[in-house]
Amino acid sequence: MLKIGDFSKLSRISIRMLRHYDELGLLMPKTIDNFTGYRYYAEDQLPVASRIASLKDMGFGLSAIGEILKNYEDPQALSEFLTVKQAEVQADAEEARRRLLLLDTAIKRLRKDETAMTYNVTLKTLPERYVASVRKVIPSYDQEGMLWNIMMTETASLKLQPADNCYSLAIFHDEGYKENDVDVEIQGIVKGTYQNTENVVFKTMPAVEIASATYKGSYEQLTAVNHAVANWVNDNDYKFDGAMFCIYHVSPAQTQNPDEYVTEVCYPVKKK
Structure with a gap:
């Protein structure tokens, strides 16, 4: 003993x-x-x-x-335990590699441009959602309010119920930037089911993986934020996979002070 x-x-x-x-x-x-x-x-x-x-x-x-x-x-039982753990460790290793890549690209970007971290880009999944949608070609981007007026007018009698994670967004369907006649779709997330109106369509949007950056302030920053997201996508071996859109967390509907706007610029992406 x-x-x-x-x-x-x-x-x-x-x-x-x-x-x-x-x-x-x-x-x-x-x-x-x-x-x-x-x-x-x-x-x-x-x-x-x-x-x-x-x-x-x-x-x-x-x-x-x-x-x-x-x-x-029991060799079989032991093997099952080890196999499960192996899968967990492999998943952790993949996550560690992803984080290392994010750190590496952020450091390289900072060495090129000290303002690169002004807009922080994250990768996430926007879950499936049921939306009220209006899509039209409008004269210019700053005329987006026309679409929101259409939605509010045509749905006033429907008494729409906002979803628990309610937010509004605008999708820009044109392949590139346009000076006029722009194809824009607005969406508001709702719960329940409703009949379409003349211009408002209710539909379920699938989940989508996005690279996004959220910023506070006027829409004049959009170009700089777009550049930040585009650089992140390129540096991290992703590619664009759909139309860019903006989520309006705080918009002109909530405040008339542009310095108080909170906007999330989102690009659907997938691995190269």
């Missing part, structure tokens, strides 16, 4: 941790002296200690290790 100190040295597990394993029922002493309270371990428990240390090195938590030890002699 081995005293806890000797077992600690041989197993290379601290006394504190051995006591913790005892409390969890992972690795309990063979016997405890009733008079002194000393813990004694058997030599044949050293392989168990080694298994625990090995599984910890693989990234298993102690609760999972307890389950694995119950099935350690």
Whole structure:
């Protein structure tokens, strides 16, 4: 029999941790002296200690290790545990590689342009949503209010219920920037179902992965924000995959002060 100190040295597990394993029922002493309270371990428990240390090195938590030890002699069960953990570690490695790429491109961009982080670009998924939509060719971008007036007028009697995550957005369908006759679609997210009107169409929009940057202030910043998102897409091995759109978190509908506008510039993207 081995005293806890000797077992600690041989197993290379601290006394504190051995006591913790005892409390969890992972690795309990063979016997405890009733008079002194000393813990004694058997030599044949050293392989168990080694298994625990090995599984910890693989990234298993102690609760999972307890389950694995119950099935350690079953190769199939053990293989299943290891396969699941392998998939988790691979996913973590992919996420780590993605973060490293983001850091690398941000550092390179900053070295070229100290203002590059003025607009922070993030990658996320816009979930599926049910929207009220109006799409028309309007004289110019600053005439977008025409579309919102159409929506409000034609849906006034419908008593639309805003969705819990309600926001409004505008999609710019033209392939490039145009001076006039621009193809714009506005959308408001609603809940419930409604009949289409003359110009308002109700439809379900699919989830979409986007690169986006949110900024506060007037729409005069849009060009600079577009450049920031475009640079991010190029630097991070993505490509554009749909029409650009803006989400209006705070718009002229809420404030007349352009400095208080909050706009999110979004580009659908996918990996190259």
